[in-house]
Amino acid sequence: xxxxxxxxxxxxxxxxxxxxTYEDLFxxxxxxxxxxxxxxxxxxxEEAFIGSxxxxxxxxxxxxxxxxxSINVVGIPAARVENACGSSSxxxxxxxxxxxxxQNKIAxxxxxEKMQDISKKSxxxxxxxxxxxxxxxxxxxxxxxxxxLMATRHMYEFGTKKEDISxxxxxxxxxxxxxxxxxxxxxxxxxxxxKAPIVAWPLTVFDCCxxxxxxxxxxxxxxxxxxxYTDTPVYVIGMGAGTDHLALYRRESLTRIExxxxxxxxxxxxxxxxxxxxxxxxxxxxxxxxxILAYEDCGFCKKGEGGLFSHEGQAEVGGKTPINTGGGLxxxxxxIGATGVSQIYEIWKQLTERHQxxxxxxxxxLTHNVGGTGxxxxxxxxxxx
Amino acid sequence: xxxxxxxxYWISLPQKYRLIAGKCKDCGYINFPPETLCGKCxxxxxxxxxxxxxxxxxxxxxxxxxxxxxxxxKKMQSKSGAYAIAVVELDNEQKNKxxxxxxxxxPYKVEIGMPVTAxxxxxxxxxxVIRYGLKFRPELKNPK
Amino acid sequence: xxxxxxxVCGYGCYIPRFRIKREEIQNVWGHFEGKIKEKAVMGYxxxxxxxxxxxxxxxxANAKVKREDISVIAVGSSSPPYALRSMAAELAMAIGxxxxxxxxxFKESEKAGTTALLTCSDIIANQGGLGLVVGSDAPISxxxxxIENAYGASAAALIVGKSKGLAELEGSATASIEFIADRFRxxxxxxxxxxxxxxxxxxxxxxxxxxxxxxxxxxxxxxxTDFQHVFIQGHDTQEPTRVLxxxxxxxxxxxxxxxxLIGDTAAASVLTGLVGLLEIANPGERILxxxxxxxAGSDAFSVLVKEKQEILENVPIMNTYLENKNFxxxxxxxxxxxxxxxxx
Numbered sequence: 055x056x057x058x059x060x061x062x063x064x065x066x067x068x069x070x071x072x073x074x075t076y077e078d079l080f081x082x083x084x085x086x087x088x089x090x091x092x093x094x095x096x097x098x099x100e101e102a103f104i105g106s107x108x109x110x111x112x113x114x115x116x117x118x119x120x121x122x123x124s125i126n127v128v129g130i131p132a133a134r135v136e137n138a139c140g141s142s143s144x145x146x147x148x149x150x151x152x153x154x155x156x157q158n159k160i161a162x163x164x165x166x167e168k169m170q171d172i173s174k175k176s177x178x179x180x181x182x183x184x185x186x187x188x189x190x191x192x193x194x195x196x197x198x199x200x201x202x203l204m205a206t207r208h209m210y211e212f213g214t215k216k217e218d219i220s221x222x223x224x225x226x227x228x229x230x231x232x233x234x235x236x237x238x239x240x241x242x243x244x245x246x247x248x249k250a251p252i253v254a255w256p257l258t259v260f261d262c263c264x265x266x267x268x269x270x271x272x273x274x275x276x277x278x279x280x281x282x283y284t285d286t287p288v289y290v291i292g293m294g295a296g297t298d299h300l301a302l303y304r305r306e307s308l309t310r311i312e313x314x315x316x317x318x319x320x321x322x323x324x325x326x327x328x329x330x331x332x333x334x335x336x337x338x339x340x341x342x343x344x345x346i347l348a349y350e351d352c353g354f355c356k357k358g359e360g361g362l363f364s365h366e367g368q369a370e371v372g373g374k375t376p377i378n379t380g381g382g383l384x385x386x387x388x389x390i391g392a393t394g395v396s397q398i399y400e401i402w403k404q405l406t407e408r409h410q411x412x413x414x415x416x417x418x419x420l421t422h423n424v425g426g427t428g429x430x431x432x433x434x435x436x437x438x439x
Numbered sequence: 440x441x442x443x444x445x446x447x448y449w450i451s452l453p454q455k456y457r458l459i460a461g462k463c464k465d466c467g468y469i470n471f472p473p474e475t476l477c478g479k480c481x482x483x484x485x486x487x488x489x490x491x492x493x494x495x496x497x498x499x500x501x502x503x504x505x506x507x508x509x510x511x512x513k514k515m516q517s518k519s520g521a522y523a524i525a526v527v528e529l530d531n532e533q534k535n536k537x538x539x540x541x542x543x544x545x546p547y548k549v550e551i552g553m554p555v556t557a558x559x560x561x562x563x564x565x566x567x568v569i570r571y572g573l574k575f576r577p578e579l580k581n582p583k
Numbered sequence: 584x585x586x587x588x589x590x591v592c593g594y595g596c597y598i599p600r601f602r603i604k605r606e607e608i609q610n611v612w613g614h615f616e617g618k619i620k621e622k623a624v625m626g627y628x629x630x631x632x633x634x635x636x637x638x639x640x641x642x643x644a645n646a647k648v649k650r651e652d653i654s655v656i657a658v659g660s661s662s663p664p665y666a667l668r669s670m671a672a673e674l675a676m677a678i679g680x681x682x683x684x685x686x687x688x689f690k691e692s693e694k695a696g697t698t699a700l701l702t703c704s705d706i707i708a709n710q711g712g713l714g715l716v717v718g719s720d721a722p723i724s725x726x727x728x729x730i731e732n733a734y735g736a737s738a739a740a741l742i743v744g745k746s747k748g749l750a751e752l753e754g755s756a757t758a759s760i761e762f763i764a765d766r767f768r769x770x771x772x773x774x775x776x777x778x779x780x781x782x783x784x785x786x787x788x789x790x791x792x793x794x795x796x797x798x799x800x801x802x803x804x805x806x807x808t809d810f811q812h813v814f815i816q817g818h819d820t821q822e823p824t825r826v827l828x829x830x831x832x833x834x835x836x837x838x839x840x841x842x843x844l845i846g847d848t849a850a851a852s853v854l855t856g857l858v859g860l861l862e863i864a865n866p867g868e869r870i871l872x873x874x875x876x877x878x879a880g881s882d883a884f885s886v887l888v889k890e891k892q893e894i895l896e897n898v899p900i901m902n903t904y905l906e907n908k909n910f911x912x913x914x915x916x917x918x919x920x921x922x923x924x925x926x927x
Binding site: 175178179181182186187188189190191192193194195196198199202203204205206207210251252253254255256257259301302303304308 | 443451454455498499500501502503504505506507508509510512515521522524525526536537538539540546547551562563570572
């Protein structure tokens with residue numbers, strides 16, 4: 055099996071761009087990736103794996119053909135990969151597989167989503183399409199409700215404090231303020247989060263990620279040829295993925311995301327790395343509680359101590375494991391299909407010392423991407439070359 | 440927008456109206472809803488239909504504020520205001536869980552462990568057809 | 584005419600927890616028509632079918648009968664959720680009663696509940712088996728109309744059969760008189776209307792009830808004084824008192840408690856009142872029930888109590904429902920009863 059290297063990454067601005075098309079956003083991401091690569095032509099790309107939920111339904115089918123056209127690679131094998139919010143980490147996974155197997159020498163994984171141009175009624179409808187319809191949706195809730203159920207249980211089982219859960223949002227906004235591509239550039243306080251209107255108790259408006267337009271891309275190749283394209287290759291040294299029952303009520307525990315635990319164990323085993331060796335990470339904070347669960351599921355802290363980890367500032371730059379240094383889903387934004395690859399982008403920036411919020415000397419990083427409420431998860435461990 | 444067609448809703452009526460589950464005759468596992476393959480032993484078509492008890496306790500809950508309800512609940516929320524949703528652990532041996540809306544209670548007074556019972560209520564109306572189902576409410580006991 | 588004679592094997596009811604006081608409505612409109620203290624209001628996820636389901640489930644649990652043995656379901660309501668679609672069928676699905684039962688829906692007037700009871704009883708008396716009878720109603724009228732004032736919401740259910748029960752429905756009588764309209768609701772409208780000619784209505788009300796009761800007493804060879812408890816349907820607690828002299832019933836025997844606390848629940852009225860009385864009556868006592876519906880017509884029947892129904896811990900009795908109150912203000916009342924537009 056071949057080793058795989060990331061030779062460049064790119065990301066569009068994240069935010070509200072109703073005037074931009076899928077093609078515009080994807081091309082923006084691609085153009086950035088071209089800035090950090092040499093000796094490269096679009097015709098070098100052999101296959102494309104594109105993550106997207108196709109939120110809004112305007113391009114429910116054949117998204118991959120649309121975006122590969124936008125970067126002038128018409129004709130290559132391409133397909134949409136979908137696992138709700140975990141789409142592009144699975145796109146990345148399959149792109150890596152295609153190179154590990156020797157099938158491709160160079161491939162791209164990317165993601166794109168447009169969420170801001172959809173009417174209020176449609177938006178709420180679309181939030182329900184990736185969840186359990188019969189019971190979860192018909193009990194009267196969408197995603198915030200699902201994660202809220204987990205938050206309530208976590209607070210009950212471990213005494214986790216709401217302030218410590220909300221602290222994740224404060225941290226992420228602080229980091230997004232440093233990120234010119236982030237959707238939100240404003241800092242917020244704990245009081246603001248705690249006092250904001252309830253969306254699904256205990257989660258308030260500020261505990262929830264926004265709707266975002268955006269795209270991201272990563273260019274991968276056989277490690278043996280990486281040095282032709284970049285002096286700073288980043289190697290994929292570990293990967294894992296998992297799934298779980300779609301509906302929360304069918305799962306054994308509501309205080310962990312089993313799919314993420316499976317994925318992280320497999321990734322650590324393959325990379326021969328322990329959680330404490332991870333120096334920087336991107337986790338899936340679609341809601342603040344999801345970040346707390348990620349600390350535990352990825353082994354950055356003990357089960358039940360996610361609140362404490364947050365309270366002690368261990369997820370800040372300077373703490374044990376800096377997390378979401380670009381602002382996370384909460385403040386950088388969460389264009390559903392693009393998020394997975396945009397997390398790779400953040401870690402790649404950290405490991406190639408390009409990050410505006412740099413963790414000094416970071417050599418090993420991790421990305422944690424989750425689909426829906428944990429029905430799918432994919433984790434990747436990257437190492438600086 | 441018929442995201443849950445009438446026939447789709449109708450298929451789940453035994454579960455929505457009467458908590459009908461499938462007990463595997465082979466391994467005893469209770470599948471809710473009944474499925475082709477037993478969720479535990481994977482044997483096909485071994486389940487006999489049983490009715491789960493309409494009583495349980497709250498395992499976890501949330502309170503839905505404005506903006507978090509699916510559009511088909513908009514009309515109901517204009518009457519009810521914030522409402523609570525819970526995962527309820529039923530009183531049977533396997534303690535099967537169900538995800539349901541709570542009713543007849545102040546959502547801010549809900550607690551984990553609270554005993555609740557099932558009641559037949561309107562879930563929502565779509566395409567002019569009223570869709571009924573079970574919700575749970577704090578148990579109402581006769582005074583001793 | 585043949586008399587219906589049937590056993591009551593069990594009974595139950597349901598009263599919504601939301602209540603509104605008469606003062607609350609009076610403060611808004613400056614007047615309140617009808618002598619009641621307060622009334623019940625269906626919540627945001629209730630309708631006459633959901634109320635019927637709970638009352639029916641309670642009756643079945645109390646009667647300790649098997650659902651599969653119920654062969655006839657008869658429902659009476661003047662405010663069913665659908666004009667065209669069987670409420671009895673929905674009830675059967677919700678409870679899990681055999682699809683080979685007979686589903687009877689009575690919606691003709693405010694006496695649809697007793698029509699359901701007597702019709703079902705006739706069928707069961709004829710062919711055996713068990714009948715589930717439910718009265719469930721929550722009438723509405725125009726918000727500004729005074730007839731809206733006393734309209735409440737409730738449901739009550741009985742299980743009837745041929746074999747020995749808790750009480751015996753000894754006999755009944757029906758009277759109908761030619762009468763052109765008092766209250767009515769035209770097809771397609773959700774709101775009850777009233778001609779508003781009190782003396783005209785009073786005459787029909789009194790005449791129908793008098794005829795039905797006289798006939799009943801004659802059929803059974805009973806006197807008005809043989810009844811310890813009397814329930815007469817009326818728009819409020821005052822109306823039934825006006826016929827007492829005509830039928831020889833003493834005021835102390837008349838029970839208007841359910842009307843006073845729940846309001847006028849039309850087709851559910853008599854069955855709700857009956858359940859309330861069955862819960863307090865002693866073995867050996869007799870209950871006289873009289874309904875009235877526009878048409879005009881009246882059913883009168885006699886119930887002889889034989890034993891008290893066992894109170895099961897988890898099957899709420901009327902008092903438990905009555906005590907489980909949540910008072911609402913008029914704004915909430917308007918929203919719950921959709922007397923204001925909630926959607927285009």
